[in-house]
Amino acid sequence: MLRNKLDDLAKFDLFFSREMINNSVYNQIKKECNAIDENNYFFNLKAIWSATCKNLMEQAILVAFKTDANNYLPLKLFDIFRDPCAENEQDLNLGKQVVELITEVDMCSPLRAQCYFNLPEVQRAFHGNRTKLSYRWKGCFTANFKYNKADMDLDMLPALKNLLQQSIPITIFSGDQDGIIPAVGTLEHLKKLAEELNIKLTKEEAWSFRNQDGGSKYVFGDLLTFLTVKGGNHHVTASRPSQALDIFTNFVINWMH
Structure with missing residues (x-):
């Protein structure tokens, strides 16, 4: 955000x-x-x-x-476009099978992880819960995660601006099915940032992944890149993990060279 x-x-x-x-x-x-x-x-x-x-x-x-x-x-x-996971942890604990995939994306994966990390044999394997807590482990996404909502109103563009002024490359990616932080909004933010720094939009094109449409790519100068990920949601690394790895790998390789 x-x-x-x-x-x-x-x-x-x-x-x-x-x-x-x-x-x-x-x-x-x-x-x-x-x-x-x-x-x-x-x-x-x-x-x-x-x-x-x-x-x-x-x-x-x-x-x-x-x-x-x-x-x-x-x-x-x-x-x-994809329905949220309609199951609950109790279904998994009772041995019920929840729907695994919805249009190639497991929307119940946070639920499965929560169930998995509470299995006694799993906790023994990674030496977890050695103090025998009286309550079950929960991921932050499902545990009423507490944070200061005022922090959501912090403007992050000055931080990005400072990094770019130090010639530090930045690549940002966003799922095109994310309704929490829509890609269309992020693109407008970055266009404004580039304008403030007098950086031109030098490239606007589609990018491909394994010979298929990966999304759109916007390059500002030689330091700032923004990619949308086709079919990606708010959690791109979960909904389009291979594409996310490809973006990260290319960013690291480009940065190192």
Whole structure:
């Protein structure tokens, strides 16, 4: 997340580009909610949406996922096209088989990991839980992970700007099905950053992975690269692990040379 409040708006850019909301809904949100001076973005400036704006956003999300408030799951934003895992840990503990793959992606993998790392034989194998805790291990994603939500409003572009000014190369990638931090918003952030540094967009093209469409690639000068990952969700390394490894490997090799 580079700029939280602008990523909130980018959700609806994503929905509109994928025809999940119509032109009327989209224009209403842009008109009511887009009163933000991006050049006046400070680390402690939190987006304060009007009641009308918040209502429009909430309704647009329900429209995008063809549901109502009673049936909407926020987890749907992690992957706008794949359904979240509908099972629970108790199913695995009872030996029930949950659906393994949904369109080539195991949406229940965090659940499986939680079950796996609680198996006594597994804990013995890696010498875990040697103090015999009275409660089960939970991953941060499923354990009501506590963090300071104010940190979400921190502007990360100054940090990236500082790195680029020191000639440190940066590669950023984003799943094109991520509704939490949409790629369309990240691209706009990076375009603005490049403009501030007087860096031109030198390349915009598709990139391939194993002779298939991997996504889009944007190169700014010789230090900043942004890639979208086709079919990737909020967790690119889980939804498109091979592509993520390919991006990381190429980045490291390019950086070393």
